[in-house]
Amino acid sequence: MKKENTTISIEIPLSVPCFRGKEWEYVKDCLDSGWVSSAGKYLDRLEQNICSLTKAKHAVATSSGTAALHIALQLMGVEPEDEVIVPTLTFIAPINAVKYLQAHPVFMDCDDYYNIDIPKTIEFIRQETKYEKGMSINQRTKRRMRAIILVHVFGNAVDFHELESFCRERNIKIVEDATESLGTYYREGKYKGRHTGTIGDIGCFSFNGNKIVTAGGGGMIVTDNASDANKARYLIAQAKDDDIYYIHDEVGFNYRLSNIQAAVGVAQLECLPEAIRIKKENYEYYQRAIQPMDGLQIAPVPSYADNNYWMYALQINSKIYGHDRDEILKRFHQHQVRVRPVWHLNHLQKLYKKSQACHIENALKLVQVTLNLPCSVGLSREDIDYIIDVLK
Template identity: 50%
Template sequence: MIPLSVPNLKGNELKYVTEAVEAEWVSTGGSFINKFENDIANYLKVEQAVATQSGTAGLHLALNLAEVERGDEVIVPTLTFIATVNPVKYIGAEPIFMDCDETLNMDIDKLEKFCETECYLSDNGLVNKKTNKVIRAVVIVHVFGNMANMEKLMEVATKYNLKVVEDATEALGTYYTSGKYVNKFSGTIGDFGIYSFNGNKIITTGGGGMLVAKDKSLAEKARYLSTQAKDDSLYYIHNEVGYNYRMTNVQAAIGVAQLEKLEEFIHIKKTNYELYKKSIDEIQGLSLLNFNKGTRANYWFYSLLIENDNYGIDMDSLLLNLNENSVQTRPIWGLIHKQSPYLSNQNFEIEKATKYIDNVLNLPCSSNLTREEVLRVTDILKNLKS
């Protein structure tokens, strides 16, 4: 079986974890947590980063710090993993769902249209005409490591007084190579940025996440809240409701080792993407979605677009055929506005997302993937064409 996306643990992971265990610092204290935070901050060129138990925990903290309150609304994409949206509900707010564009990222033109036609600005912020609720923030996802249109988004967010939370959980290492935000990494442009280190991400800690914030004091507040809001750790004084969201030292030890290999992983994934693309371009009815120009993507996931009429096999049949040939693939997530917990929430002109979920499969993309395995996958794709 060629797996979809699995960890690459061939660096100093065992060495650093052993150091953490031998030092008997295995919980939410220890030197590796501080080192991992500092290393990530240095890599991203930000002042500080805050290690969390998961990307979801980081998103929850970010919405809290963005002053999203119960009864508010938050604009989110429908084409994303549900963990992007669930923290909105944790806060007691409600999501409004936006369509995607041809990159699978949120359609910023439609976002702007929604703000212009369906809302009005008040002294309290952007108000939704339909619900009379204030829209406090927008959560933007850099889908599969492909940078969303942050230049346009930040213009819209500034105009309509929206806080921007970047879900960069799939996009660690992606940055602009031109334009207004040249050399700026995904997650460092909006008010908050969140990263994930689940087992399928480009680097992993087994689980875990990281938060960065444009305002240094808010990053410090995130760390405070993530450690149960301790105002006096000796006498256990807590002046706010906090969370048990701190990463463990063992996780961080793995993360330090993984970060050492990140640029190598990106190089491998870019090379494999280009090899896939060269072979797939020869197959009528199939194409790989491009990564945006003007960026250095991290090439996390490879998205295969299937034109049923030209290829002769629909997405579901192709998925089954690939699995039968020991190639693990998966479709895009089910659209969130169609999931049971969110059926009553507002959505706006969702069209492209519906098309893409029926026509896109993700191909194996691990940084362990060999040239021979890529060619095996593309040979199967060629042979299956009817």
């Protein structure tokens, strides 16, 4: 079973990049040409290629997915003391983006795909907010409910068609956090053929090192609204009104991506279909190996979408399997396999204990029984066999 030699123990990481395309060639081109900073052909190409992939009309590259979310929320009109509905089960970045604007998160439960629970969210808006003068007001706090962030967790598409029409009636803007779901399309239903991140009012992607496409770091805003795209370009470049005299009438940010990063991103994006193919095959390989093991399963993915299989989730029934999440985590780490529990739920973080949280039940349960397994594109069959051996 062992995956080490006597001097070096070889670790299997959770999710690391794989550079098998033209990354070196494109980065060298940037260095040779001197176009290394906040403008250049790779930035243009990355934005165009994201538009072709997602069919969004406009794409604006940013320095990170978090920066993209910050700007997206600002474009949606989120102001201090507004409220934004967010899932409790997600990486904390979208919640931080709400706080950057001095707004307040309201936490929602998740469904069995780890995504925000849509029926509960609709119920919450219906029961707890009142539509007055074109705004949805939270009856408990008297604050305006300005937006909702939908995170496509682990690459799983959120099915939100009922919520979409309801939010439009209630003037609640939809921000899609598609940072984990690049390459995930809806397969059936109202959104058939659409890419995640392109259905709400605005969408955000991330090119962080652990994502399916990395630029070393970076993000992207997608929108069909030309004025939102222009405003995003303005805000991420220090809100410069005048190129010669440097007049700034608003607070801006230095949130631009560099051409070097974009060069890596362009090369990675060319490999996306191959990355998804490998990730899907590895998901199915894990699934076949784990299926016969009592008390364990690989979390299913939604049948209504073609998934990017970004992150795999092992679900543990500790009564049947005989060991709980933390015991398995410890055993994996002893064997140099990097697994990770799902993020600590956001409504339980010290910062947000006093925030409103709406009947969180399923998220508490799923966190207790889930471990994310290694999912890098470079993962070999030998690695997976070793991981399965540890579980056995």
